[in-house]
Structures are given as structure tokens and as C-alpha cells.
Amino acid sequence: MNDSPEHDASADDRRFPGLRRRGFLAVAGGAAGVGALALTGCAGSGPAAGTAKAGGTPRRGGRLRAAFAGGGASETLDPHLANLFADVARAKALFDKLADYGPDLSARPRLAATWEPNAGLDRWKVTLREAAFHHGKPVTAADVLYSYRRITDPKKAYRAKASLEPVDLEASRAPDARTVEFVLKRPTAEFPNVLAAFGAYIVPEGEQDFDGQPVGSGPFRFVSFAPGKSAVFRRNEEYWDGAPYLDELEFVVANEESARVNALLGGQVEYAHELGPTTARAHEGRGRIEIVRLRNSAMQGFVMKTDRPPFDDKRVREAFFLIADREELVAGALSGAGEIGNDLFGKGYEYYAASLPQREQDLDRAKALLKQAGADGLKVTLDTSPVAAGFTEAATIFRDQAAKAGVTVTIRTGSKDSYWKDILDSGTFASYRSGAMPIEAHISQRLLTGSTTNATKWQHKDFDTLYEQAQSTRDTKERAAIYERMQRRLHTEGGFLVWGFADWILGTAKNVRGVDAKAPANSLDWARFDKVWLA
Template sequence: MRLALLPLLFASLCAPVLAQAAPLSVCTEASPEGFDVVQYNSLTTTNASADVLMNSLVGYDATAGKVIPSLADSWQVSADGLTYTFKLHPGVKFHTTAWFKPSRALSAEDVLFSFQRMLDPANPWHKVNKSGFPHAQSMQLPSLIKQIDAPDPLTMRFTLNHPDSTFLATLTMGFASIYSAEYADQLLKAGKTDQLNSQPIGTGPFEFVRFQKDAVVRYKANPDYFQGKPSVDPLIFAIVPDANVRLQKLKAGECQIALSPKPMDVVAAADDSKLKAIKTDAFMTAFVAINSQHPPLDKPEVRQAINLAFDKASYLKAVFEGSAQPANGPYPPNTWSYAKDLPGYAYDPAKARDLLAKAGFKDGFSTTIWTRPSGSLLNPNPSLGAQMLQADLAKIGVKAEIRVIEWGELIGRAKAGEHDLLFMGWSGDNGDPDNFLTPQFSCAAVKSGTNFARYCNPELDKLINDGKASSDQAKRSKLYHQAQALIQQQALWVPLAHPSATVLTRTDVKGYSPSPFGRQDFTKVTVGP
């Protein structure tokens, strides 16, 4: 009897070990602004909310370069390009938590709520968001979508006012995440609408546990995730603004993944047998936005002078240390409509002074430079970069005061247009070039706050809108070339760099790949030998 029990005893002892999921700690550089992703436009917030807690109707496969199923198993587009019909995956469960227990699976009712709250002023949730809906507004969804209806509980239909070749790709963005209408109704009746932002509910691979600002976000694996429970559990975002500290925590095993490493940290990781650097070309641009609504920055000659005054080659070498390509416009070179022949602004302080004199500012003027306190992929050394710009502007008589502002406050105030010169970066959410143009340079994006240059031009707006209306890539490229030329002529940005997306991990981390869009996917990650 004793011998017969030994195999069973051995199996019972081993089973829990084999089934036990390993924890995953990710060192990130900043706190999310919140978890109701539709209110915000920063990548940090998208990473902490949409990427781990939520799903959208469709996703984007960066490797294959195509839209793929997510909450929708399939979709059809009408011949005239005006109607999109989605078939939802059956049986998808929302998170069950201490504050919410769903009574039903995801249905078209949830999709309707998720879009109506953004698009319908009569929806009771539309007025709740004090920050508005920046992405939906900048992507011009209120004027694009004519009607949303549900022919049956697992079918969604969008009818557009006009064809838009970017619509399907737009639905892969974080702001298009699908929320629980049942949870929203519960909060509305209880007068606790703020809870949607502080105690989120989604269908995603992880469930929210708790958030301590500037310290940690804790998640646990969703046991009912419709694409399979993740192998890592719990998931922890350790908020560590200092890149040096992120590296030390990685080396000590306190984190298994470190985001936004400094270029020198990537080099150092190569000499550590327990670490590895994973790199991909990023669909991103670092830039200084010039607020065209603030005099004297409203004059093109002044904006051009600022471009000419900044020694961008020295900046790139000092701040990115060989980890980025120089930028000459909004698009990374891997964009299919990239205009490679634009002249750009070579470093020329003398010409910059001449332009200032022509604009009536022979003796210069005073302005401000806004930047974040901690480094990121698109701004590895904020302090050094701001100081270099300040010094170069001083050479042409422009006195610039540096203002270092915490990330969440910086984003909020920049969206309100309070800045003069703003160190910023933009990451496209998919491979479509419009993902830079509409949110950063359209008139609608001035109102929503994502257009940090605060520039509205009917000619540029027409180029952007005409490009979206066409499904002909050659025609779109021609229009986007014209848009890039106009953006450069108006000197709306000081384009800085197109970085490589590099993430440091410990060698026992498997299945993690950095996204060219800066999105995070931990569903395939394992930790262990």
C-alpha cells in the first residue's frame, strides 16, 4: 500500500509547482494619468490600462502589418466603404472583482456604450469626463460616424458619413477599448462615476488590483481571459522615474523587464550575462512642439529661426548616444509615405538671427521650455536636452526659461495649450501614416488637445482629410508628401529623433517582444528556466 501511494504523493507534491505562475515585475518610468483610457493620450496611460486591462474590437499585428481579430472574430466592409459590420466573439467575460460582478458576457450593448459615451452628447457618461475624449475628437469620429447599431447581441454595425481608409486601423487604438455597460450603469446609479477611472473593469488578460501613485500598479492574471490565461501572475508595474534605478532593480532581480532604458544602459546590459536587450525599429518621433498660438511663436519666421538655431546633431549624439536616427519631419523613415527629399533646417545660427530680425525681433524675446523630470524612450535625458536647447537659443538672443513639470501635469497643461516650447514625442498606434497627421496637425486635434503645435490650417486639414478618404495608397502618399512639406515650411515642430524601441529584460524572460508602437503585450511572457 505504501509503495502504491508514493506515485500519487509525488504527483500531488509536484502538481502545485508545475501549475504555479511566476510573477512579472516591470519597471516603468511614470505613473499613468488614470485607467479610463479614453480620457487620456499618453503612452504611459495606454500601457497601464488598454494594454493589460482591455480589448478592442480589432487588434494590430505589427509583425504582419495588418489588422487582426480581437473581440470581433470577423468583419465585413460594404462595397461603398460606408458600412462596417463586426461579429463579436461569444462568451467573453468581464472581470469579476471585489467591486463588480458581471451578470452576463460581453455583447453589442457594451460596444454601443463604449462608443456612444464618446460620440453622443446626450449620453449621460458624455458629460462625466472633464478632460473630454481627446483621441475620439482628434480622429474626428463624431463627424465620421453617422450611426452605430446592433442588429443582434453579437453583431455591431458602424455606418460612416463618408469613406475613411483609416477607420479599421483607428479601432485598434487604446481609446477604442470596450467597456462594460453594466458596470457603467451601476456606477452611474450609485453616483460613483469617478470609479471607472480608479477601479477599472475590462475583458483583458489582467485584472486591476490596486494603484499607488508614483510607486506601483498591481494586477492579477484574468482566469477567464477568452484568449487564455496569461502565464505570469501577478503582474506588477513598479514606477521608477530614474533610469539608473530601473537598471539596478533589473540587475538585482527586483524587476524582470525595464522599459525606456538610457542608451548607455543598453550598452552596459551587453556585458551582463543575466540581462538582454531586445530592440525593434520604432514607429515614433521625438520633437519639440512650438505653440503657434503664443506670440511671437505665431510667426513662421520665428519658428523657422528656432529650428535653425538648435544644433540637433549635437543633441542627438549627447542625448540618444547613437540609439536613434535624426528626424527631418513627423514621419519615421519606415512610414510608407515618408518624404525623404524635404530640405529640413540645417544648423545655422546666423540665418536664425536674420529671420528673427526680419520678424521684428532683432534683440530676441523671452519664452519657456517645458520638459518632463524623468527620462523616457522618446526623451532619454530631459534635463540635458532642455539645457542644450536653452543654450542654443541664447546664442540668437532668445531667453528661454526651463520648466520641469511632472508627467501627468505636463500632459494636461500641454493639452490645454499652456506651453511655449514643449519636448514631446509621438508614437503611432498602427502603421498608417495618418496616425501622425490627424492627431498632431488637424484642426480637430487643436480642440481635443493632442495637436501640441496648436496649428489649424484649412489647406493642411484638407490634405489630411483627402488622404483618409482615399483607399489608393499612391494618391494618399502624394497628399501626405504635400502635408509634410507644409508642416516643415511652417516649422511647427523641431523634429529631433526616431529612436529604436529597446527594452531590457532578464535572460529568464521568454516570449516578450517590444512593439514599434510602444504598446505592451505580456500575454505570451513566461519567467523561468
């Protein structure tokens, strides 16, 4: 392999002819579905706990080839633009954040060694660990402030911009090279979540060229990049968290699931991202490849617009909660690759209200509630789209379940390209999916009066006040009690009908070790290739 920046991209076509025939270079369908999906563990070297096939002693050497769906010729290595899973996987190989999310979606330190708030929770002191960029210069507080100010450029659409909104970057400062004093616009007890935000990577001060020869502080160094085709990275021997086991890591683009599976079966790649339940069932336990299921990676459900008929009546919303047969939905729409939900986001995550009773189908109670609400013979339109796995199947299943309660559901199938934008404002009832994020972030981004992605139109000033109270509460147990109170209300009368949580499914070659089976997609140990090795 030519390791120079001028790496011959056409060689990839010759080395992976099967991938090309099966749509290897096809343009991806867009980032929206992945973003809605959207995108662990503490710092430390060695294989992550709970890894798939983690037995044996890790050994150094070799190149791992990982197949992901990509974004075509417009792909970039700018970490602040990372949106597709392929973008994020490449970004985390080259760059670091101050923090990242553990398996329960709580923030864990990365480039930040420590963080400490003041008594009012509106100022946080972050101390950096000793780490260096690939060109040898240390990571400093000036780099952090430059990176965050770049992300919040009002002329740009960088992914982490909304997450950094609580920070007053003009007032924040760097008293020394390894200390950042962040000034916040308001008390923010969950400020570490800001440091771990998707896309909040730290780049060298002044850096703007990320597609020529990008320089980060991550576990791998840049070798070559052909947008829409491949990227090759080499081990960073000086990585602060321990040098990777692999000599090299190559990302190859295969947009169709069949292309990724066939490449894995044919030995052209060792890691295939985002496989479907049918594929997993066909190959699990058959001995040719390994199937890895990342549990609780994607919330599956429907949104009811609480500001418009018929869902402005909470009795109708409760009736729809009770119409859903969650077991049937998981079995049919997810082919059993997941577990049932309880109309709350974040099952298994920090602050999840696990004590609430599991809701079950109760058609008699649903009919009674609809009658009380004057909604006998109710007719509604359910917006859906093939934009995400299981959407159209779930819509059909729920339509048939609703008919048993006397509700007529008409399914309207929308465009994959505009679906996510359309359902934020139009319609009353729609298919929905979300990837892993902290419960606090789900609340702040989707359930407050001013939230920009408030698909359920849940707007209650007293609910906003509870969120502000939680963010002003220093004690973790007291804060957890407030979050539980908020979730109890959502469970009773919210607009998210969360019927399940889907597995995120990966495939690996038999000789791949160290892939963490307990890390939801979007968490630190997902696509953690610096801890993977070839046996």
C-alpha cells in the first residue's frame, strides 16, 4: 500500500471489484436518517470490558478494513462536519473530544483530565491531560477555545453548534496552557455532556485544512483520503491513551448492505457496519462471520403532535399508548432485533426512570378513553417513510392494531430526502427514530418550549422550569429525582409513543477481537478501532 498522501484511489477499485459492482461508489441517501439515529468507557488502554471475542492476548500488527455507508464525493475529514456514521468513525480515529459518552450515556473524561464547577454551576474549570497532536505540538487550552469558537461560527452549520449554546465563549478564557475556564450563560449541571457533544472535536489552533493532511490528537495518523471511496490511517505510536494494536486502519465505502456483507464474506473487509436483522439471523452462529449486537442503540416509536387535534387531548394520547402491542411491533418491524419500550427515551441510560410500570396493550381502556374524549370512530393519518429501517413495517402493524380499537389509520409515505424536516412541522402522527444521546440532551433538544427539534410540540412552561431546576441542582441524586418526575409526566401524557429499542448490528471477520458489544452506537467504544486487534 502506498502510504503517501497521493495514495492511488483507483487502486481501491482494483482491490475491491466486488464492492464496486454492488454499489460500492453509490451516493448515500443523505445524513438525515443517520442524524436522527442522530451519533464509552473511561480512559485507559487495553481492550474494553465486555468485548465480543475479547479472549486472548492482544497482538500488534495488520490492517483492518472497515466498510461503512458513505456520503459520496462530498465527504470530508473535517470533524466538525461529521454527520454520517462513516464521518464520525473516521473523525474519532483522527481526533479527540474533551469527553465522550460511556455505555450509559454519561460523560467520561477524554482530553479533559478533570472538570470542576463553581457553587453556582455557571463556571467550570477544565484541566487538560498531557496529550499531543500528530505534528508533535501539545494540546492546549488555546486549541480548545479555537475549536469551540470555530464550531459556533454563525456562518457555518457545524454539528455541535447547538450543544455549545450554553457556553459564553467570549467570556471563557485560558489562564494557562492546560486550563480552560468556561463561563456559561446559565447554571448547567450537565455541562460535561457539552464537552462530549457529537462533533465537538478538538483541532489545532488555526487549523482549517482537513482534507489535505488533517492533524488531530487521535489514535491514528492520516495517510490518504479519497472521498466516497476510502481513507487510510496509520497507528499513532505516541497516543496518550496507548498506541493502537493495528498498524493501519482503512475505511472503505459500501452504501448497500449487500455490498458490505458480501465484502465481509469474501474477505475484502474485516468489519461491516450497519447490518439488518435478516442478515444477522442468516449468519449468526454459522461460523463464517461474527455478528455483534449493540443493544439499546436506537429508539423506535411514533410522535404525536400535542398542539393539534386529535392529540391535543391527553386522553387520546394515552389511548394510543394503550393501543400499541409492543411485542408485536418489535417482532414484526425489527424482526425481533431489539426490546420493547415504555414510552420513554433512553432505556438503560443514566437517569432513565426504570421504576415506572411497563405499559401493556389494553384495547378496552383505549376505547373508553377515546369515548371520553369524544373521539369514537377516530381517523388519523400516519406519516412514514423508508428513510429508516422498520418504519413502514411498524406503520402497517400499528394500523392493524388501531383498527381493533375502532381507530382508522391511513398511512402516508413521504420522501426519504425530506422526511425528517417535514415531520417537524407538518402532520399530526409520524414514525420516529433516535440514536443514543443523554436523556438530558433529549429533553433539552426536543421537549422544551424553545427546542428546535420539538417534533411532538410539547411546550409547557412548568416542564421547562423543572429542567432549569435540574440544571441548577448540584447533587446527582436530587437531580435524578427531578428527571424522574419529568419522565413520569411524559409517561402519562407525553407525545412520544416509544414502542421499542433496536439493536445496532455489526459484522466482523472471525479473527477480529476487541469489538465492544456493550457500547451503543454514538458512544465512545462504538467504532473504537484503537482497541481492536487481529488474532
